Amino acid sequence: MEALYAFCVGVLTAAGVFLLLRGRTFPVVVGLTLLSYGVNLFLFATGRLNDGDAAVLGAGSDHADPLPQALVLTAIVIGFAMTAFVVILAMRARGDLGNDHVDGRVPEIVLDSEERN
Amino acid sequence: MQHLILLSLVLPLLGGLLMLLPPFNASRVRQRNFALVLSGAALLISALLLQQAQQGVIGVYALGDWAAPFGIVLVADRLSTLMLMLTSVLAFCSLLYTFGPRDEDGSFFQPLLQFQILGINGAFMTGDLFNLFVFFEILLIASYGLLMFGGGKTRTRAGLHYVILNLAGSAVFLFALGVMYGTLGTLNIADLAFKVQQVDPSEASLVRAGGLMLLIVFGLKAAMLPLQFWLPAAYAASTPAVAALFAIMTKVGIYAILRVFTVIFGDAAGPLSHIAGGWLWPLGLMTILIGAIGVLASQDLRRLTANLIIVSVGTLLAVIALERESATAAALYYLLHSTLISAGLFLLADLIARQRGKVGDRLVPGRGLGQNRLLGALFFIAAIAVIGMPPLSGFVGKALMLSAAKSVAEMSWLWPLVLGSSLVALITLSRAGSTLFWKQSGKPSEILRANPVQLLAVVLLLSMPLLLSVFGGPVTQMMAATAQQLHDVQGQIGSVLQPVTQLVEVK
Numbered sequence: 001m002e003a004l005y006a007f008c009v010g011v012l013t014a015a016g017v018f019l020l021l022r023g024r025t026f027p028v029v030v031g032l033t034l035l036s037y038g039v040n041l042f043l044f045a046t047g048r049l050n051d052g053d054a055a056v057l058g059a060g061s062d063h064a065d066p067l068p069q070a071l072v073l074t075a076i077v078i079g080f081a082m083t084a085f086v087v088i089l090a091m092r093a094r095g096d097l098g099n100d101h102v103d104g105r106v107p108e109i110v111l112d113s114e115e116r117n
Numbered sequence: 118m119q120h121l122i123l124l125s126l127v128l129p130l131l132g133g134l135l136m137l138l139p140p141f142n143a144s145r146v147r148q149r150n151f152a153l154v155l156s157g158a159a160l161l162i163s164a165l166l167l168q169q170a171q172q173g174v175i176g177v178y179a180l181g182d183w184a185a186p187f188g189i190v191l192v193a194d195r196l197s198t199l200m201l202m203l204t205s206v207l208a209f210c211s212l213l214y215t216f217g218p219r220d221e222d223g224s225f226f227q228p229l230l231q232f233q234i235l236g237i238n239g240a241f242m243t244g245d246l247f248n249l250f251v252f253f254e255i256l257l258i259a260s261y262g263l264l265m266f267g268g269g270k271t272r273t274r275a276g277l278h279y280v281i282l283n284l285a286g287s288a289v290f291l292f293a294l295g296v297m298y299g300t301l302g303t304l305n306i307a308d309l310a311f312k313v314q315q316v317d318p319s320e321a322s323l324v325r326a327g328g329l330m331l332l333i334v335f336g337l338k339a340a341m342l343p344l345q346f347w348l349p350a351a352y353a354a355s356t357p358a359v360a361a362l363f364a365i366m367t368k369v370g371i372y373a374i375l376r377v378f379t380v381i382f383g384d385a386a387g388p389l390s391h392i393a394g395g396w397l398w399p400l401g402l403m404t405i406l407i408g409a410i411g412v413l414a415s416q417d418l419r420r421l422t423a424n425l426i427i428v429s430v431g432t433l434l435a436v437i438a439l440e441r442e443s444a445t446a447a448a449l450y451y452l453l454h455s456t457l458i459s460a461g462l463f464l465l466a467d468l469i470a471r472q473r474g475k476v477g478d479r480l481v482p483g484r485g486l487g488q489n490r491l492l493g494a495l496f497f498i499a500a501i502a503v504i505g506m507p508p509l510s511g512f513v514g515k516a517l518m519l520s521a522a523k524s525v526a527e528m529s530w531l532w533p534l535v536l537g538s539s540l541v542a543l544i545t546l547s548r549a550g551s552t553l554f555w556k557q558s559g560k561p562s563e564i565l566r567a568n569p570v571q572l573l574a575v576v577l578l579l580s581m582p583l584l585l586s587v588f589g590g591p592v593t594q595m596m597a598a599t600a601q602q603l604h605d606v607q608g609q610i611g612s613v614l615q616p617v618t619q620l621v622e623v624k
Contacts, residue, residue, distance in 0.1 A: 016288075020281075020285060025277070028281055032281070032284050032285065032288070035285070035288045036288055038288075039288050039291040039292055039295070040291075042291075042292060042295045043291055043294070043295045043298075045295075045299075046295045046296075046298045046299035067298070068298065071247055071294070071298070074247070074251065075291055078251070078254045078287075079287075081258070082254070082258070082284055082287070085258065085261060085280070086280055086281065086284060089261075089265075089273075089276065089277060089280055090277070092273055093273050093274070093277050096268075096269075096270050096273040096274075097270060097273060097274060102277060102278070102281065103274070104270070104273075104274040104277075
């Protein structure tokens with residue numbers, strides 16, 4: 001389970017970082033979302049992966065660490081609010097700047113003479 | 118009296134919320150006056166807290182009365198109350214500036230300003246890394262709103278960069294927190310400092326990775342070299358009162374670096390002590406260099422000021438990297454000075470721009486100013502303070518920092534860069550001043566006068582360097598005591614963590 005979990009976190013983070021480096025706002029926003037999913041899973045795993053543990057003290061011999069769950073809930077709430085904000089901001093930027101590039105203008109691609117032919 | 122610590126957070130929170138409700142939401146004048154009352158109360162509270170902390174006692178406020186490593190604590194020691202006081206002074210002056218003719222439009226400006234203050238105060242007072250994250254997010258979301266207040270193309274573009282960068286930064290912050298919690302099992306700063314001393318050698322490299330990821334995040338907030346490109350555009354685009362308040366935002370990053378890398382990864386941390394110094398030193402020095410280049414290239418006064426902030430951040434980081442008590446004390450003195458003076462310069466730039474009509478604060482010959490002599494004199498004082506010429510506090514701060522470098526290697530890197538950046542500031546500000554005040558292409562068409570309240574805000578901020586140098590003796594003593602308390606890791610651990618109480622077994 002550990003390997004699968006770690007793989008998921010890694011893939012989400014890698015995909016998030018890749019999309020974050022794109023030039024247009026939509027992939028960037030999706031990248032930020034994926035990155036925050038990766039972060040949330042990672043935070044959750046800091047309480048160690050185990051199943052069948054009691055959530056409440058005294059209900060069993062082993063109990064799950066409650067703190068990562070609290071942390072991840074906070075992170076989810078904050079991340080959701082921030083994503084909502086950045087979506088609105090990206091739409092506003094599309095309206096104000098006339099295009100959806102993060103720099104506000106689409107860079108002109110200069111082709112080499114070979115490519116032009 | 119112990120609830121005073123919490124009051125510094127509750128006051129802006131409740132005040133900001135109240136402003137959104139009747140009878141305040143309908144009238145901007147009423148909101149402004151209420152905000153002034155709040156700001157005055159905040160000044161009083163921070164002065165009281167500062168005075169209490171100067172007795173040498175670390176005030177610890179356990180929220181919900183849960184003891185430190187388990188519950189959330191607010192810590193009011195010398196450093197955090199000093200930063201609280203600085204924030205209150207800055208917020209008061211920024212608020213005074215909104216009393217001017219071009220009042221910031223919209224009924225959400227004042228509440229956002231209060232939430233911003235809440236976030237900044239919280240980041241300074243918290244004794245817990247996860248709450249540092251939460252308060253960072255509060256101050257960031259308020260700053261997103263404030264930065265884009267008024268709208269417009271340049272603001273949207275600067276805002277987009279600022280928001281995306283900071284969201285990526287938050288993700289890195291959470292990764293770092295996850296690593297720290299996973300390895301050390303706590304997020305309380307004092308407890309981390311305690312646990313890091315007995316870290317399992319096999320996990321030491323993970324903790325180091327977590328710590329250095331924190332450095333990335335705080336470096337982004339502080340505008341450290343590869344992460345500083347957002348700052349000039351964002352600060353130059355925002356409204357003047359907001360830019361003045363933002364002068365403290367880079368210092369939040371510097372405060373966090375100081376706190377984490379002096380207390381957690383400080384002298385006592387064994388194999389993990391001083392993990393940041395090796396990175397901070399070159400990056401800080403290069404930040405000075407790139408800031409100085411930016412200063413030379415600036416085409417308008419506000420961008421010039423923003424680049425001067427980058428120079429001061431680089432200087433502070435390089436001095437903090439020395440990781441020595443005297444260096445920290447010098448850096449703290451310079452931090453006070455540079456925050457106040459850059460805020461003053463942002464406000465002054467707006468006063469000047471307003472009297473110059475169309476050319477604004479661009480450094481090109483334009484119409485004469487209505488109050489050429491008055492604003493010229495203020496600019497002169499501000500320039501002297503920023504450059505670091507005697508008799509103002511810039512000189513004292515820079516002299517203290519230069520003397521904090523002890524070895525030849527430190528001196529041969531720090532001295533040329535700090536002095537060279539001062540020379541660059543001298544050249545650029547002389548050029549800016551002579552363009553603005555002497556190369557005028559005609560008489561002003563009408564005599565514009567600065568709004569007296571706005572002028573008062575600028576004069577208040579610009580008088581601070583004078584006060585800091587007149588009371589140089591007591592202030593430097595205070596900074597030395599602050600640095601000493603910060604470097605006394607065992608003392609901090611002892612006062613925040615209660616004597617370890619036996620955990621009651623729950624059956």
